[in-house]
Amino acid sequence: MNNLAIRLYNSLTGKKETLETIEPGVVKMYSCGPTVYNFFHIGNARAFVTFDMIRRYLKYRGYEVKFVQNFTDVDDKLINKANELKTTVEAVANRFIEEYFIDAKTIGIEEADVHPRVTGTMEEIIAFIDGLVQTGYAYVAGGDVLFETPKFKEYGKLSKQSLDELLSGSRVEVSDYKRHATDFVLWKAAKPGEPWWDSPWGKGRPGWHIECSAMIHKHLGDHIDIHGGGHDLIFPHHENEIAQSESLLGEPLARYFMHNGYININNEKMSKSLGNSINVRDLAKKYDPRALRLFLISAQYRNPINFSDDVMQQMMAAMQRIDASYEHVVLRLKSPYLPEGEAIDLSDFENRLVEAMDDDFNSAIATGVLFDLVREINLYLRSDEITRKGLLSYKEKLDSWLELYGLEQQERASDKEEIERLVAERTQARLARNFAKSDEIRDELIKMGVHVEDTAQGTRWWRD
RNA sequence: GGCGCCAUAGCCAAGUGGUAAGGCCAAGGUCUGCAAAACCUUCAUUCCCCGGUUCGAAUCCGGGUGGCGCCUCCA
Numbered sequence: 001m002n003n004l005a006i007r008l009y010n011s012l013t014g015k016k017e018t019l020e021t022i023e024p025g026v027v028k029m030y031s032c033g034p035t036v037y038n039f040f041h042i043g044n045a046r047a048f049v050t051f052d053m054i055r056r057y058l059k060y061r062g063y064e065v066k067f068v069q070n071f072t073d074v075d076d077k078l079i080n081k082a083n084e085l086k087t088t089v090e091a092v093a094n095r096f097i098e099e100y101f102i103d104a105k106t107i108g109i110e111e112a113d114v115h116p117r118v119t120g121t122m123e124e125i126i127a128f129i130d131g132l133v134q135t136g137y138a139y140v141a142g143g144d145v146l147f148e149t150p151k152f153k154e155y156g157k158l159s160k161q162s163l164d165e166l167l168s169g170s171r172v173e174v175s176d177y178k179r180h181a182t183d184f185v186l187w188k189a190a191k192p193g194e195p196w197w198d199s200p201w202g203k204g205r206p207g208w209h210i211e212c213s214a215m216i217h218k219h220l221g222d223h224i225d226i227h228g229g230g231h232d233l234i235f236p237h238h239e240n241e242i243a244q245s246e247s248l249l250g251e252p253l254a255r256y257f258m259h260n261g262y263i264n265i266n267n268e269k270m271s272k273s274l275g276n277s278i279n280v281r282d283l284a285k286k287y288d289p290r291a292l293r294l295f296l297i298s299a300q301y302r303n304p305i306n307f308s309d310d311v312m313q314q315m316m317a318a319m320q321r322i323d324a325s326y327e328h329v330v331l332r333l334k335s336p337y338l339p340e341g342e343a344i345d346l347s348d349f350e351n352r353l354v355e356a357m358d359d360d361f362n363s364a365i366a367t368g369v370l371f372d373l374v375r376e377i378n379l380y381l382r383s384d385e386i387t388r389k390g391l392l393s394y395k396e397k398l399d400s401w402l403e404l405y406g407l408e409q410q411e412r413a414s415d416k417e418e419i420e421r422l423v424a425e426r427t428q429a430r431l432a433r434n435f436a437k438s439d440e441i442r443d444e445l446i447k448m449g450v451h452v453e454d455t456a457q458g459t460r461w462w463r464d
Numbered sequence: 465g466g467c468g469c470c471a472u473a474g475c476c477a478a479g480u481g482g483u484a485a486g487g488c489c490a491a492g493g494u495c496u497g498c499a500a501a502a503c504c505u506u507c508a509u510u511c512c513c514c515g516g517u518u519c520g521a522a523u524c525c526g527g528g529u530g531g532c533g534c535c536u537c538c539a
Contacts, residue, residue: 014468032539040539047539077537156467161535165466208537230539235467237538260539261469262532271538298487299477304470304532311476314488321487324502356478364478368486375486378503382494435497446500453501460502 006061006358008226009302011234011257012158016360021225022255026064028220029055030254032212032229032237033115035072036096037081039279040103042292042307043263043270047230049293050260050301052109052406054228057357060404068219069112070212071097073119074195074205089195093117103280106289107296108406116215118206125206125214126199128248129186133200137247141177143189143202149182152243158257159235184240186210209240216245216253227254231261261304270307278307290407291315297363297405318371323409323462324453325374326402328381329395331457333388341387346397349373353401363405370401419450423461426452 006019021027031051034040040048051069058065072078073093082089101111118125129145132138137151149155149163156162166182185207190196196203206214216224223245229238238257245253262269265276283292295315299305332338349369356365377394380386402408422441429438442452449464 034539035537043539045539050539075537159534160467162466166535231469232534232538235535262539264532267531269533277538294487295476302469303477306476308476311488314476317489318487321502328502362478365485368478371486375504382503430497433497439498442499451501452499454496454499455502456495 006058007360008256008258009360010255011259014160017256019225019256021063022223025062026066027058027226028066028224029058029226029228030068030070030212030216030220030224031112031227032233033069033071033112034096034100035075035077036093036100037075037077038096039099039281041270041277041279042265042283043230043277045103045107045280045292046263046296046301046305047228047260048104048109049107049296049406051228051258053297053301053363054226054258054361055110056404056406057361061354061358065113066220067112068114068116068215070215071100071115071117072208072211073097073117075118075208079194090119093119099281103284106284107280107293108290108408110406114219116219118211121211121215121218122197122206124218125210126187126197128214128217128244129206129210130200131248132186132244135248137244138186139179140201141179143204144177144185145187145201146178146183147186147240147243147247149180149184149243152247154246155182155243156239158239158242161235184209184236186244209237210244212237213241213244213248213253216241217249222249223251224254226256226258228258228260231259234259258301260301261299264304264306266308267306287312288316288319290410291319293406294319294367298367300360300362300364302360319407320462322370322374322402322407324460325377325381326395326398326409327460327462328455329377329391329398331455331460332381332386333391333395335457338386338388338391341385341389343389344393346373346393349376349397367405370405373397373401415448419445419448419461423452423459427459430454 007016008019009015010017029051031047034044055065055067071093074089078089078092082092085092097117104111129138132147133140133145138145138147156166163182167180187199187201187204187210188207189202189204194205196205216227227238227241242253264270265278268276270277280292291312292315295305295307295311298315349372352369353366356362356369373394377398380390380394422445426438426441426445429435429441445452445461450461451464452459452461
């Protein structure tokens with residue numbers, strides 16, 4: 001492994017910078033999680049997968065990663081959903097947190113070290129707001145507490161907007177009780193029927209931005225290395241987090257802000273108003289979830305990507321190519337007649353992968369390197385110098401990379417035994433040269449969505 | 465109006481000064497009892513257009529055209 005440094009694009013400066021962590025060897029990382037009022041959609045998935053990939057790579061490079069991702073479990077959307085379902089906000093939140101973990105696992109997103117919930121961070125949030133009121137950065141207005149944006153002189157540094165520009169922008173909400181149009185809510189007074197918590201300013205609940213500031217402070221400290229989220233969170237969310245945290249704590253919230261690009265659906269923006277969002281739960285029924293993950297990492301994370309059925313078909317085929325190669329190696333390893341041989345030096349491949357990922361996590365190039373390895377493996381498999389150690393070298397490399405990419409094969413138990421019984425039966429028929437029967441079984445398998453491939457080392461099978 | 469991004473083969477996608485990665489599709493071939501499978505090979509003299517800088521540009525600069533995002537809940 002080389003010892004070059006990791007470089008990453010920092011939204012704060014608009015440049016690629018060398019990663020220098022606060023504490024050597026440790027990366028403190030926070031990424032904005034979902035508001036748990038529904039299944040998460042493919043846009044959310046891109047953000048989660050992006051930061052999961054970054055986290056995996058940082059670990060791969062030997063860093064200890066402390067990763068926190070929140071659940072927003074109380075807000076307007078949850079309240080509406082609870083009303084709609086005639087249940088409580090808490091019940092909605094619990095339900096969709098559970099669903100989050102199911103879908104996250106499906107597309108290979110590992111659990112964060114901590115998944116704090118707003119409702120479990122209330123004390124710290126209130127203390128944080130209180131601190132801002134005490135130090136004069138926030139003011140109380142009609143039961144609400146607002147952050148006074150001009151008090152934070154660097155307001156706008158992330159979104160590269162001056163306060164004047166923001167104030168003159170026609171789209172900033174105007175509200176009479178605010179001192180400035182850009183001021184934002186830290187604490188919201190409760191309306192009848194809404195969940196509430198006691199606070200120095202009366203019954204209410206936190207505004208959206210404050211939770212992340214409080215959670216970061218609680219779980220990771222006064223400042224962190226990497227703060228991530230979708231591109232659309234730059235303003236106002238992350239801008240406001242910076243204002244809150246840096247006003248109170250007096251040091252930069254995060255050294256590096258990272259933002260993933262958008263995902264379009266059939267060249268259209270995916271948005272709640274267009275109603276064209278697609279959730280991962282449904283997608284996973286239609287496509288191999290690993291193909292979905294491959295799609296998400298096949299472009300560099302900052303570039304926008306377009307989701308379409310056509311592209312997913314391409315990803316399915318690409319995924320098959322990887323699987324086939326891997327399984328052929330595994331099959332060959334079962335052969336009892338392999339010479340021991342020598343391990344194969346794959347450091348060139350490794351270096352190329354590291355070089356790609358070190359450069360702002362360029363997973364597009366990195367997946368290209370993976371496919372180069374696959375080609376080399378395929379060539380090796382048809383050569384006449386196959387050895388056990390050689391095969392193992394390739395297998396180990398693939399295992400390691402597939403784990404890094406989060407593309408490991410997942411066991412889909414269901415009817416596995418039945419399939420393997422049929423495959424074995426077919427093999428018997430073939431050995432007896434009863435091809436009528438073997439083809440009959442093959443047809444049956446195809447009806448079950450199972451394909452077979454006969455190799456010199458045996459038959460392998462896979463599902464659609 | 466302010467801030468910012470993008471334009472590379474039929475499709476997807478890297479490449480930001482040294483002569484176009486990778487995937488899908490397609491064509492040809494190998495293997496196979498057969499095979500929809502698997503594998504191999506081939507597949508952009510050219511990077512939206514026009515100028516300029518340079519020995520050299522898809523890459524830098526100027527201008528143009530087209531598309532997009534944020535400024536409002538949103539990954």
